Ligand code: C2E
Ligand code: CA
């Protein structure tokens with residue numbers, strides 16, 4: 054979405070028959086979407102160095118009855134601004150945890166972790182810990198297979214509160230991954246204090262990793278740092294074999310990206326898993 058002027062958002066997406074012209078209209082449409090269950094989740098596989106499936110990240114999509122599939126980049130910023138991200142995020146967690154619980158009955162999916170993106174507004178809500186507890190209880194999902202992805206800026210927004218909250222959620226058995234790592238300002242000092250299990254190297258560093266010496270050395274530094282801190286590391290946006298091998302040679306053993314699969318709807322994801330096994 055492009056913001057033109059103060060109050061209008063217009064989508065420049067050829068696949069859309071109609072443009073949603075105003076922020077107010079988009080906001081109304083998002084409320085309707087929640088009510089009418091137009092939000093759905095796509096699944097993108099994560100693999101280890103043997104290319105075995107280790108988990109998936111759920112990525113939000115809006116299946117609009119007239120405008121078709123709308124990507125999160127087009128509505129999440131406004132959802133965050135208006136606070137609608139809170140009920141939307143709750144809905145994402147409910148669907149994801151219900152799915153995770155269902156996976157526990159199938160040998161093919163039993164060991165897969167599921168990563169869920171959590172926005173700053175959602176995480177910093179006063180009762181977020183309760184919400185987590187409730188959704189785990191209601192779904193019956195195994196918390197040790199659930200991973201919450203938070204960005205650096207979310208975590209640094211109120212570091213003391215963040216650490217306390219993360220610890221409480223960690224006590225429920227849930228783990229944390231720092232999303233888009235390298236794009237923010239995390240100091241080692243903070244990293245050491247945050248109860249993280251994983252760091253996710255931002256795809257902007259992966260894109261030209263093979264040809265750009267700066268990106269390559271940044272990634273190498275990140276990997277070395279995760280080793281020092283005893284954290285897992287995963288690279289996102291891996292699109293070709295060269296990038297994957299480059300990363301593997303430097304000690305990164307978990308990958309996500311188009312090389313393995315794009316994010317796909319659940320039924321496709323299950324077919325994909327079946328074909329891989
Ligand atoms: P993200 O969490 O950094 O997710 C990774 C994005 O990279 C996804 O875009 C994914 O489709 C895309 N991607 C995956 N592999 C590749 C690759 O190999 N090459 C390239 N070029 N791209 C790749 P998507 O699905 O459009 O999501 C965009 C962003 O929207 C996400 O970035 C995340 O910040 C946000 N988002 C998505 N789902 C949710 C959600 O449920 N809640 C919240 N709060 N934010 C979400
Ligand atoms: Ca993510």
Ligand code: CA
Pocket residue numbers: 232233253255256289
């Ligand atoms: Ca990311």
Ligand code: CA
Pocket residue numbers: 233
């Ligand atoms: Ca990103």
